[in-house]
Amino acid sequence: MLLSTSPSLQLHRNAHGRLVLTLPDGSEHAGVLPVRAFPIAAPDEGLSLVGSDGHELLWIERLGDLPASVRPLIEEELAVREFVPAIQKIHSVSSFSTPSTWEVDTDRGPTQLVLKAEEDIRRLGGRTRLLIAGNDGVQYSVADTTALDRASRRLLERFL
Numbered sequence: 001m002l003l004s005t006s007p008s009l010q011l012h013r014n015a016h017g018r019l020v021l022t023l024p025d026g027s028e029h030a031g032v033l034p035v036r037a038f039p040i041a042a043p044d045e046g047l048s049l050v051g052s053d054g055h056e057l058l059w060i061e062r063l064g065d066l067p068a069s070v071r072p073l074i075e076e077e078l079a080v081r082e083f084v085p086a087i088q089k090i091h092s093v094s095s096f097s098t099p100s101t102w103e104v105d106t107d108r109g110p111t112q113l114v115l116k117a118e119e120d121i122r123r124l125g126g127r128t129r130l131l132i133a134g135n136d137g138v139q140y141s142v143a144d145t146t147a148l149d150r151a152s153r154r155l156l157e158r159f160l
Contacts (some may be wrong), residue, residue: 011070027059034074051138086141090152118159
């Protein structure tokens with residue numbers, strides 16, 4: 001199904017499931033990837049559509065400004081690209097020194113992560129938002145440490 005952001009700008013998926021962008025000049029670009037400028041600090045502002053060669057093809061100021069018919073295509077692609085499970089509960093930590101193995105519940109289900117160093121826990125934009133880097137390269141978020149249960153907060157405080 002062909003989706004249009006303006007009469008001369010079109011976005012759709014090809015038979016292989018890749019995004020295809022048609023610019024006003026008629027040029028067609030397959031394999032387009034959406035990339036957020038500030039995925040954590042301002043996830044709905046500043047989005048670039050990048051071609052398979054890595055060059056920006058189109059800049060979008062706000063995701064909310066896109067037509068409702070186009071936005072789901074971009075949001076689906078971003079969800080795959082920006083896999084950041086949110087930690088909801090910390091069940092256990094193998095050791096209070098690093099490296100340590102954490103048993104956690106996330107919004108994507110229960111999992112284990114290995115924290116290599118305390119520096120792999122970063123505060124974001126204040127005192128209660130965190131980004132935790134697991135040794136496998138997956139980034140985990142904690143939207144608000146005060147929303148965690150008391151036992152989870154206690155375990156986490158040992159590393160902060």
